[in-house]
Amino acid sequence: MVAISMTWSLPSLTSSKLPRVNRYPGMAFATVNKDTATLGVKVTEGLGNLPKVVLTSSHGSEAELYLYGGCVTSWKVGSKDLLFVRPDAVFNGQKPISGGIPHCFPQFGPGPMQQHGFARNSNWSIVDSENVDGSPVITLELKDSPYSRAMWDYSFQALYKITLDKKSLSTELKITNTDKTAFSFTTALHTYFSASVSGASVRGLKGCKTLNKDPDPKNPVEGKEERDVVTYPGFVDCVYLGAANELYLDNGLGDIISIKNTNWPDAVLWNPHLTMEACYKDFVCVENAQIGNVELEPEKPWVATQQLSVG
Template sequence: MPAAPYPTPGALLIGDAFNMRHPLTGGGMTGALYKVFCASPDQARKEMREACFDYLSLGGVCSTGPVALLSGLNPSPLSLILHFFAIAINGVGRFHWEFESRTELVYFSCIVHAHGFARNMNWSIVDSQDVEGNPAVTLELKDGPYSRAMWDFSFQAMYKIILDAKSLSTELVITNTDNKPFSFSTALHTYFSASVSGASVKGLKGCKTLNKDPDPKNPLEGEEERDVVTFPGFVDCVYLEAPSELLLDNGLGDKITIQNTSWTDAVLWNPFLQMEACYKDFVCVENAKIGKVELGPNQSWAATQHLSVG
């Protein structure tokens, strides 16, 4: 509970002494923030600091919200959750999904990144709100000198994330804001905490496959024959015309349903010994649109994803 005033002659309260028992800041937030903002050579802390500063510099609710929490003016845990995830998404959003033009990749293979350019660009937070009591944030990406140097088109990408107690929903909308048509492909890099030795995916049997092991530049075409797909070693495989619902067993006791609309394909990936320090702790089950999406001027394409723990 917040502290009650206790006037004492000669006593002077400095800093957050009056607020030290606030249910949010008094529970260790101040100490945690000190660890984030204090000088440190640790690269992870540096990235966290930059993500926090970038978020606060957006102004509006992105600055008044955290300040209200830290000052004790807003004791709402939901607001804390909202801004926590908004900052996290702002910091790692560029790594979350990829957006590339397969057509232009042929002509700009020397400079276009293998996973597109969008994950290397800064996204803007354009909205944060409660959706039926659940925190939601919307990110925006537009073309700029960096993207136009590789892919000379004007576009807008809007990415909305809604967090629930046992689910995560996303919506990606790509709009052609140019005066000429373009084509693109896109995918989500969705990493799941898992025990790789026990992880498996159901629902892919019968899909056409493009297996990038052993040569990612010349994937082997095939068809998935297994009812249950596992991760016995290095895995990098594209599943074409995948179903709109897959079931992931993460090997840790969780069954995760992966549902989507408009994501016609899927990708399974685990680096195995290429990332020996961490490969045992995660798997990637990615929704993707491998085939080209053609958009004329002012046309849009939208795709949704819903992850839920059953």
């Protein structure tokens, strides 16, 4: 069993004019297999005995996330899971979880450190949870540690707020420089969507400058996207610079998913095709990304939001 220490404070009172909120700020909290005091937020034991949080909205939607990697692994509206976890994903707290919404931070990659940085294979903690009109909200935190410092020697705080609504899953990522010197980073939300790859397509990328990482990720080929509708006919690994604030994914399974963002300037489409023969037909990645370096001065924050919603 995984024990997580708990520090509660009293729930805040709400006026009748405010949305109905029950809120529980605190340190990483709750013992596995216990309900937290926040409606719709349950900390439990997931695969590999890793701490998992189940979010249940009063509207019937459900999401799951692992503290390891701060990774949302499931988002269900009705009985359908709109996210995908690869069959080769491991839940051992050693390797990043391959699926759901992994973080790439502080490097999208390739670059000097491991491909997607360290946030997706670090343990995040819970710092806050609340329920707003039936929608559970949880905030995770990651701070520098000896593990992160060995790769990137800076003090930082990452706060990741996840809100589950009736038909949407929203995230806000806030990176704060808590160091004495400026640092720079790149980042992405490497979202794996369930899909039928032959029917999947993305709208909203026409006109973007592209960096095609196929065949050589270290020497991407520059181009411009001319298509209204971008498909995944084979191996796809392409960066779209200056992408729109809203993309539409047709997952080929009967759903159009809107992918809205603020301050994620770029996007990445990825499907490994035959290099992952066992599962490539069942997912596509559409990633909100920040490909250029963000230069962050001490005490300054960088904030970006993503909202996934389905009709």
